[in-house]
Amino acid sequence: MTPTPGPDAGLLLAGTRIVEVSSFVAVPLAGMTLGQLGADVTRVDPIGGAADYHRWPLTDDGESLYWASLNKGKRSLAANFRDPEAQALIADLIVDAGILVTNAAGRDWLDHDTLAARRPDLVHVQLLGRADGGAAVDYTVNAAMGFPLATGPVGVSAPVNHLLPAWDVAAGLYMALAVAAAVRRRDATGLGARIVLPLEDVALATVGNLGYLAEAQFGGPDRERLGTAVYGTFGTDVVTSDGARFMLVALTPRHFADLTALTGTTDAVKSLETALGVDFRDEGTRFRHRDTLSGLIRSWFLEHTAVEAAEALAASSVLHERYRTFRELAADPMVTDNPMFSVLDQPRIGPHLAPGLPMAIDGRREAPRPAPANGDDTAAVLAERLGLSADRLTDLTARGIVKVSAPTAQKDAR
């Protein structure tokens, strides 16, 4: 098959069409990311939305900021998933698009074999909880991965769960990668692909790839909680006289020399080296003596303001960053002056700064596009892709098989 550049050959995935049947984080992130790379993504949902459509945080009007943020730039088709006629229409759309990304389970009309029988070059990518088909979500998968029992302040014994759904994010990106690579093979060979991606395996592979499983297999002890220290090198948080907190990391001898110079502890650190018979140019040695070194370094920060600390750190090679709350971050130049962000006038929610793809491609950044409301594009997608007539759409809508959004002022505002 010869790949056909789409209307905008400038985008890496221009000309690809994707149907997404999804909920929550991983698959919506995959679909959105592929859309940011140029794919035409239609999210297909039950009428009224999937289980994630009203997930917190909400606006005062009950609109989900979570859903709107994870579904930017997609089209939305709403149908009654229990109705065979709706199922057939969705299957037709998938066959037309040639790519399905989904975390739907137990819907045999979405199975690879059923759909690939109609389109052999289908790219079918399914996220499961576990490889055996069992249910799992980020917060349960995470419990098994070792991190919650090794994260957090020294001395804590209870598990510390991450707030960032890191496994969902990784799974969504693995899924997007699987689609792009499978499309590349399809373009080259005409072959479709059936890809199954268990969330649990994404987490397990990552724990393994980072060396934790090898360490345990070769008899390493379980990791102790380190607070803000960084395993095997030097890292610590510090507090300034006015209560700001910074994270500092000294990976190299130069970083560490700069840090001791900045804090006026060079002589003290040298004396310590002599007394202990160690060499702090070695990062493992810095790690072993982290409490002593952190104690020395923190004193300077307690006697200086955040502004003074930021200036001194900026003039050094020390890796550093100030801790921010989400509110502080949203108002920070890191967001407000960042070309990745632009004002998105999101219907039903309002204008706000939203991110595009975190990469510049050939110097270009694509602005984020609004998320649809449930069923916003039902009519357009069915007419455009399947050639359905206005009469047929009216009939399907009247019988509750699909939902088309009303042509309201909201819609016009887009």
Added chain:
Amino acid sequence: MTPTPGPDAGLLLAGTRIVEVSSFVAVPLAGMTLGQLGADVTRVDPIGGAADYHRWPLTDDGESLYWASLNKGKRSLAANFRDPEAQALIADLIVDAGILVTNAAGRDWLDHDTLAARRPDLVHVQLLGRADGGAAVDYTVNAAMGFPLATGPVGVSAPVNHLLPAWDVAAGLYMALAVAAAVRRRDATGLGARIVLPLEDVALATVGNLGYLAEAQFGGPDRERLGTAVYGTFGTDVVTSDGARFMLVALTPRHFADLTALTGTTDAVKSLETALGVDFRDEGTRFRHRDTLSGLIRSWFLEHTAVEAAEALAASSVLHERYRTFRELAADPMVTDNPMFSVLDQPRIGPHLAPGLPMAIDGRREAPRPAPANGDDTAAVLAERLGLSADRLTDLTARGIVKVSAPTAQKDAR
């Protein structure tokens, strides 16, 4: 350009060649992942290894389990980066491969424009710390992202840093995706790509995509620490009579009904609903009353063993998982009976279970391949890709411009 299927058209990226100039987590993960999808990846390092080559955890012999785990299946070429002749050879390799992934900074011989002048269809993907070129690592980026001040036990005020380098993992996967998508466009159009991916922007985009920045912009309060509760729905950890811990999540009314049935709290929960005038079928309501509901539910677990709890949970719809340490995980059937893992006989380290790619493609899983030692493949790569003669290699080695590994028993063991 017509894409040419490689020797193994079964792998999605067969026939692609990648040069990686990297260190630490993100770019090595990108290269390894692309290799797992079929790309031929050569990691090019300074003689003796980059700054990550001896990173903890180490074996008793000083070999890095971290490095070996993040560089599986690659070839290694070692050269003196300060030598112009070595720089020219590496540039030749990149021009030959047509794809560079790197987090190197300040090396103008690796710049896009320099290399693309010689190969216009080059795919050049560079990870930066910050978009302005400033240095940043996962642990400093994370400090700004809001999560450390909202993660961890209720009542803690100090920042809680993640142990999982989640931003590095996400950046590595974004990078792999960028390569696959750019190769797809190059196959279709003949165009190369220049892609710049700042680690800080990966984190910021993710915070935005998950709704946190929108929430803050629309006046939401800063998130309070929730311990193991799950924002907007019901989640909690529980402890059994024998000290095991489980994470439980009830996303749906059915999950929650099963959980109250399992713990014998159905009547108590109903009475509570009546007394408070609320409906716990609503997940937001379950979240608001999380402390009360967690308290009720935890009592049953304190009176039952881990085995009893696991059996009861497995017979229910409740999403659940037992907390494990890294050592427990490494010995668990989740790893030892998982087809994603296979025994990897890693030279210099020994046989252990290592993960492959966390996805089955057309029902296939590729076994993990060993990581090289620094310079293991210098001679092979230079001969094969650039046609260097044995004499030239001997001369380059004698002058310290490249390093070839000695033909030792270690090498034979592979």
